[in-house]
Amino acid sequence: MNEEVFDDLMSSTDSALIVVTTAAENEQAGCLVGFHSQSSMSPAQYGFWLSKANHTYRMSLRSKHFAVHFLTTDDLAMAQRFGARSGEDVDKFRGLDVITTEQGVPLLTAVPNRIVVESITMLDDGGDHVSITARVISTETTGSFVPLRLSHLGDLPAGHDNAERAIHPSAGHRAPRQGGLTADG
Ligand SMILES: Cc1cc2nc3c(=O)[nH]c(=O)nc-3n(C[C@H](O)[C@H](O)[C@H](O)COP(=O)(O)O)c2cc1C
Numbered sequence: 001m002n003e004e005v006f007d008d009l010m011s012s013t014d015s016a017l018i019v020v021t022t023a024a025e026n027e028q029a030g031c032l033v034g035f036h037s038q039s040s041m042s043p044a045q046y047g048f049w050l051s052k053a054n055h056t057y058r059m060s061l062r063s064k065h066f067a068v069h070f071l072t073t074d075d076l077a078m079a080q081r082f083g084a085r086s087g088e089d090v091d092k093f094r095g096l097d098v099i100t101t102e103q104g105v106p107l108l109t110a111v112p113n114r115i116v117v118e119s120i121t122m123l124d125d126g127g128d129h130v131s132i133t134a135r136v137i138s139t140e141t142t143g144s145f146v147p148l149r150l151s152h153l154g155d156l157p158a159g160h161d162n163a164e165r166a167i168h169p170s171a172g173h174r175a176p177r178q179g180g181l182t183a184d185g
Helices: 003-013 055-060 076-083
Strands: 018-024 027-033 036-040 045-051 065-070 098-100 106-108 114-123 129-140
Touching (some): 027 045
Antiparallel strands (some): 036 045
């Protein structure tokens, strides 16, 4: 497999970017996400992938509800805030207007095109991200928008490198079970 060709193919798709937020036990988390898609029409479902290196991933292990914020070309600063720093080191929500849902999920007022979802499955298939598929429980929009895409970002170094994940496959990772997260992450 030629990784360079794979990278070129993937960057040619020029993904739209979202910010996924969540909360557990009064702690809020969120990160910039490029791996995501609608995954069912009826019922309406949405899927996204979280890096095992991220604070948001660790919080997702303790939460059921997430907000998916669809960024627009006006949201470059928001992408930088949620994509280039880790919630381990900074409070990414500080100074932002936030509404909290009844499930405790932080909604970013400045990013009004969004859905709130409830997770159905979390699957660790041995890659450096885990997939979360979720049922859409509420939707909000201000109308159509031009999405912020990978190509608008330039070279934004992520707050966490994927290689930082706690458990690495070469360190004896077991095959995942379908539909569930393996205990060894
Ligand atoms: C363009 C871009 C796309 C990204 N896509 C994802 C993604 O799909 N899933 C993910 O978990 N992290 C993704 N990240 C990385 C996180 O947003 C980043 O490491 C963030 O700082 C993690 O914050 P946290 O540790 O507070 O969760 C992406 C970063 C960038 C710059």
